[in-house]
Amino acid sequence: MKGSNIPFKKNMIQGASIIIAALVLGIMMILTVRTFKSFDNTVKVRGLCEREVPADRVVWRISYSEKSNELADLRTTVHNNNDVIVAMLLDAGFTEEEIKVANANYDDRYNWSNNVSQITFRYQVNQTVTVFTKNLDLVRKLQQTLETDLVNRNILANSYADYQYLGLNDIKPDMIRESLENARVAADEFANNSHSKIGKMRTASQGYFEVEDLDENTPQVKKVRVVTTVEYYLK
Numbered sequence: 697m698k699g700s701n702i703p704f705k706k707n708m709i710q711g712a713s714i715i716i717a718a719l720v721l722g723i724m725m726i727l728t729v730r731t732f733k734s735f736d737n738t739v740k741v742r743g744l745c746e747r748e749v750p751a752d753r754v755v756w757r758i759s760y761s762e763k764s765n766e767l768a769d770l771r772t773t774v775h776n777n778n779d780v781i782v783a784m785l786l787d788a789g790f791t792e793e794e795i796k797v798a799n800a801n802y803d804d805r806y807n808w809s810n811n812v813s814q815i816t817f818r819y820q821v822n823q824t825v826t827v828f829t830k831n832l833d834l835v836r837k838l839q840q841t842l843e844t845d846l847v848n849r850n851i852l853a854n855s856y857a858d859y860q861y862l863g864l865n866d867i868k869p870d871m872i873r874e875s876l877e878n879a880r881v882a883a884d885e886f887a888n889n890s891h892s893k894i895g896k897m898r899t900a901s902q903g904y905f906e907v908e909d910l911d912e913n914t915p916q917v918k919k920v921r922v923v924t925t926v927e928y929y930l931k
Contacts, residue, residue, distance in 0.1 A: 737930040738898055739886050743879025745871045747920045748910060751859035754835050756827040758842070760853035763817035767802070770819050774800050777851050781825045784845065788838050794829045832859065832916055861907050861918040872902060875924035883928045895929030 764770040778797050785795050801822045806812050835857055846853045887894045903923040910917040
């Protein structure tokens with residue numbers, strides 16, 4: 697009789713083991729589903745940071761064109777005009793190192809015309825003298841009178857000042873940190889409205905830094921902008 701109970705007890709133990717294993721597996725599956733479900737609960741926000749900074753360099757291009765039927769005369773005119781422009785810039789206070797005279801661009805207009813009889817001057821030259829300087833105030837002052845002064849010297853020129861900001865690397869770390877803080881504020885606001893809490897950061901991507909004129913009337917002041925996109929887990 698005792699021997700006959702042994703298979704029965706083994707079957708009971710095996711059955712109980714299977715039931716316990718099934719319960720443990722079921723609990724683990726439930727926990728796993730809940731965990732994956734919680735991973736699906738995320739919020740993606742953007743943090744903006746903007747700064748207004750003064751330009752720290754200006755590239756000032758002074759350009760003119762001349763025409764003539766004699767190439768040699770045209771070259772002499774360009775040489776004389778360049779001397780006049782450079783002398784005016786030096787007298788105004790710029791240094792020789794700040795002034796660059798580009799190679800003149802000569803063009804034979806007969807090469808691209810179908811009716812050369814209508815061309816008054818065969819040769820044309822375009823020339824640019826460029827100032828690279830950190831003296832923004834001097835450029836702005838001289839801009840007001842330069843073109844008129846050149847007209848008085850029989851040089852019809854136009855100029856364009858490109859104000860630049862070269863100190864971007866100095867402010868990048870602070871701007872990135874501020875954009876991340878602003879993203880966290882936006883995430884907290886979303887969490888409060890959805891009755892949840894912000895968890896760990898899932899992903900983050902930094903946008904490009906944009907440097908633009910503050911407006912069309914103040915190119916010497918730049919607006920630097922960056923947007924950071926962050927995704928947080930919700931819990």
